[in-house]
Amino acid sequence: MARVLGAYERHLSAERNLSAHSVRAYLSDLTQLGVHLGRRSVTDWAEVDLRALRSWLANQQTRGQQRSSVQRRAAAVRVFYRWLHQTGQVSINPAQTLRSPRTPKRLPATVEQGEADRMLTGAGENAAADDSPVGRRDAAMLEMLYATGIRVSELCGLDLGDVDPGRGTIRVLGKGNKERTVPMGAPARRALDAWLAVRAELASVDTSGRVADAVFVGERGARIDPRVVRRIVHRALNAAGAPDLGPHGLRHAMATHLLEGGADLRSVQELLGHSSLATTQLYTHVTQDRLRAAFKQAHPRA
Template sequence: MKRAEQYVQEFKSYLQVEKHASPHTVYYYLNDVNFFLEFLLSESISFEQADPAVVRVFLTKLYEKKLSRRTVSRKISSLRSFYKFLEREDVVAANPFLRLVQPKAPAYVPSFLYEQELEKLFEASDLEAPLGQRDQAILECLYGTGMRVSECAGITIDDVDLSIGTVLVRGKGRKERYVPFGSFMEKAFRRYLQDGRERLLEKSKEETGKLFLNSRGKPITERGIRLILNKLVEQSAVHMHLHPHKLRHTFATHMLNEGADLRAVQELLGHEHLSSTQIYTHVTKDRLRTIYMNTHPRANRE
């Protein structure tokens, strides 16, 4: 009989090869599975013996640790997938997590930037310097397309078609989508490709197809993009916490606030389920006020 660790490794391969899960997802799934296996070991129970009663005890332990409902929900989801895999492999007869009701996560409203805040960020880069041109192109890319930071770091020169204004984005699960972009992003890309990128590439003396390069002329990393955004915040003297996903939130919010169709935004973001996009249907207070003043019969003030 195989040991639990062997099945965990097989589950890892399943996530990577069959589900095309991201390294981030694989890390958390395995972390959650190993956490449960340690619990079973402390209770002298094998992973094949886990049943709904054992799972309820485990759930109690999670709440005793004062974990958030979101974290508990994620662990349950990870373990449900693990036992679904074991069931498929005929290792267990039933999935003990199948009928477990996940704790309801608190309502989540993503934060976003107002246009005035964005303008200060777009004015922060030195467009005469190679790094400034690159930073501006990255900022335009994240806000102009709503792509994830991993997708942005992975763009190649061949993915970008400046003639028709589209970029090929490789998303989660190796799914590809074409996303259009406008004149501001096109201008930033042309400036960077014709000048800044060439000067950065000279520093490494190595050819690469990746679009965005670091200060040494090597392909930029996700961490590198996050550091660039932090630098732009400092240069613009705005007080905010800026991360790449906040620009994705901003893209979706601004699109929907201006009347974009929900399913169109879903496709642009690369969401598999519409429910993932619906969290952006909140509107700003300014827009609510504008709608009210323009539509309510007794809203007009003399």
């Protein structure tokens, strides 16, 4: 079973171009399934039936796992067995009819516009006060995350050649190696220019690869680590008295504030890089005031 998981890991990385984080998540779920099956004396993926898969999911729920986690693991098993079946490693796909528990749809928490303004203003004031490369870098990253809605991994993966100063856009390589172009606002462009002016003070002289091309670098000169970015965002949100939602909260806030400003859902979908409009709808919500205003403006019997 371990040998098959090794081949599947190579398939996810090389053929499906999934991120290292996604590959680890898939393999972690399947490894846990393998442990559960081992307790039932099942030593071959071809011996697994629907009842065994259901017992594993039921065991997850009994142990207190969130429905969203169980849902993700069920999806991981379905994708895995589809691959096993397509590659001829199993004759019957037991996961084909495996159902996931339904999760209630809730409006996610978000950062309000005033809170985002306080966070970015504070970061800019800190950068001006100490006038250090690190302060300018942190301010630029915060402005970029909120202005563009890109993911932390996408921010860390930006190279100098991905920035088009003339057009005020960045080229982003998202999930599944899908490329998109995202515009920046004027404050983000100014903060980025201020950082790039001093970037050489931190960037290492490295001609061996892409590290030298990274837009954002750490204090040792290499491409900045996503964990460092997350710490910076958490610290800035706490300082502004905003909900500590992390970088993904800024991504969601960007989408929400665009919708509140009148942007259409399709445009927000393109900016976020979602392949499905349904995914965008889960990230965004519109205020009740705007819904009422739209109703009064558009409905003939309002």
